[in-house]
Amino acid sequence: MYQSQSVIGQTVGSKDAALADCAWPAEGLDAIPDWVYTSQEVYDREMERIFHGDTWNYVALETEIPNPGDYKRSFVGATPVVVSRAQDGSLHVFENRCAHRGAEFCRHSHGNANEFVCPYHQWSYDLKGNLQGVPFKRGVNKAGGMPRDFRNEDHGLRKLNVTTHHGVVFASYSDKVEPIEQYLTPEILEDFNVAFPGKPLKILGYYRNEVPCNWKMYHENLKDPYHATLLHSFLVVFGLLVAGNKSMMLADSKHGRHGIMGSAKTDDLYAAVSEETKKEMRSFNDGMRLRDERFLEFIKEFDSPWSVTMQTVWPNLVVQREMNTMGVRQIIPNGPNSMIMEWTMFGYADDTEEMTRHRLRQGNLMGPSGFLGLEDNEAMKFVQEGVRRSSSNVNVIKLDSGKIGTSESLISEAAIRAMYQYYRGVMDF
Numbered sequence: 001m002y003q004s005q006s007v008i009g010q011t012v013g014s015k016d017a018a019l020a021d022c023a024w025p026a027e028g029l030d031a032i033p034d035w036v037y038t039s040q041e042v043y044d045r046e047m048e049r050i051f052h053g054d055t056w057n058y059v060a061l062e063t064e065i066p067n068p069g070d071y072k073r074s075f076v077g078a079t080p081v082v083v084s085r086a087q088d089g090s091l092h093v094f095e096n097r098c099a100h101r102g103a104e105f106c107r108h109s110h111g112n113a114n115e116f117v118c119p120y121h122q123w124s125y126d127l128k129g130n131l132q133g134v135p136f137k138r139g140v141n142k143a144g145g146m147p148r149d150f151r152n153e154d155h156g157l158r159k160l161n162v163t164t165h166h167g168v169v170f171a172s173y174s175d176k177v178e179p180i181e182q183y184l185t186p187e188i189l190e191d192f193n194v195a196f197p198g199k200p201l202k203i204l205g206y207y208r209n210e211v212p213c214n215w216k217m218y219h220e221n222l223k224d225p226y227h228a229t230l231l232h233s234f235l236v237v238f239g240l241l242v243a244g245n246k247s248m249m250l251a252d253s254k255h256g257r258h259g260i261m262g263s264a265k266t267d268d269l270y271a272a273v274s275e276e277t278k279k280e281m282r283s284f285n286d287g288m289r290l291r292d293e294r295f296l297e298f299i300k301e302f303d304s305p306w307s308v309t310m311q312t313v314w315p316n317l318v319v320q321r322e323m324n325t326m327g328v329r330q331i332i333p334n335g336p337n338s339m340i341m342e343w344t345m346f347g348y349a350d351d352t353e354e355m356t357r358h359r360l361r362q363g364n365l366m367g368p369s370g371f372l373g374l375e376d377n378e379a380m381k382f383v384q385e386g387v388r389r390s391s392s393n394v395n396v397i398k399l400d401s402g403k404i405g406t407s408e409s410l411i412s413e414a415a416i417r418a419m420y421q422y423y424r425g426v427m428d429f
């Protein structure tokens with residue numbers, strides 16, 4: 001019998017446990033309790049300690065805001081922010097929340113402005129987030145208005161620290177967080193610099209979709225090479241990722257919070273998959289052929305042993321280098337049971353027209369309706385439905401048990417364990 005019951009949008013019983021009752025299961029890192037995915041109290045602590053804590057959060061690509069006055073709406077955790085370029089060329093990130101009554105004043109996803117004016121009472125701010133003007137500050141006819149000691153300098157927008165690396169913009173609430181290059185760690189930085197060598201980028205387009213799952217599941221998905229060989233029959237049938245291919249699942253050795261899933265494509269488009277491997281995969285389909293083989297063409301353009309790398313940079317960034325299709329994905333938590341994914345697909349400013357066409361064509365691998373991106377979204381939705389609405393309360397993370405961090409095997413959950421080892425420390429679980 002079920003010990004707790006749940007209805008959509010609301011859970012009762014053991015999953016509603018207050019933080020004090022959140023004891024990690026006795027299995028340690030071989031288990032993940034459901035409450036990390038469903039509890040509002042856990043989510044609130046994550047916003048405070050992780051997204052507003054000592055982390056660098058991806059907010060934009062510099063190429064999206066190249067000129068003075070350019071701005072972009074973005075997020076740090078669930079908190080709306082604005083990324084802007086001031087007249088002197090400097091970059092600024094501040095909360096998209098009027099210092100007066102809290103209105104989310106910036107309403108456009110991108111634009112160019114001389115100043116930001118809140119639509120509610122028309123308080124205005126400069127491009128660095130400083131309060132410039134308060135209408136009727138001195139009242140009317142010597143009545144009303146702000147107190148004499150009201151100083152604009154004390155009522156600017158809440159500003160975050162900003163840094164960039166090779167055109168990628170990060171923001172932080174913390175004054176203690178290390179420089180971005182150290183934050184990324186040498187292992188991650190090396191592959192980061194493959195996708196972002198410092199040359200100008202060209203934006204190819206955006207997708208945005210809600211995924212009805214907890215934000216951590218997206219990190220787990222990309223630290224879970226096991227599923228990639230099973231869920232994504234497309235990868236297997238067309239030789240992009242086959243159990244047994246040259247591959248890696250790396251976790252950074254400093255904290256284990258960032259990761260890279262990498263694989264090297266076989267040269268043969270329809271690489272032979274061994275009978276033994278086929279038997280393990282119910283979704284394998286031997287007979288599939290592509291109508292347009294240009295789709296999977298891999299134009300070697302990077303100095304890297306990997307044709308595919310998926311980087312997870314804690315806490316909100318995924319860098320996708322899937323053959324020649326490049327993108328960044330920004331994870332925006334939206335309550336414990338939902339997240340928004342913002343995809344920014346890009347190429348390089350010096351790409352030929354043909355290369356741009358190729359990247360756009362190959363972009364159909366991923367994205368909300370791509371050949372394999374949708375499968376992850378569906379699977380994570382299924383997991384959230386399960387952990388939110390049924391009763392066994394624990395997830396089993398035993399593949400490659402005992403190993404925490406980087407693993408040579410794809411049939412491993414060692415990188416997920418590394419992430420939760422770090423997470424439990426930050427969260428005091």
Ligand SMILES: [Fe+2]
Nearest residue numbers: 221228232376
């Ligand atoms: Fe996947």
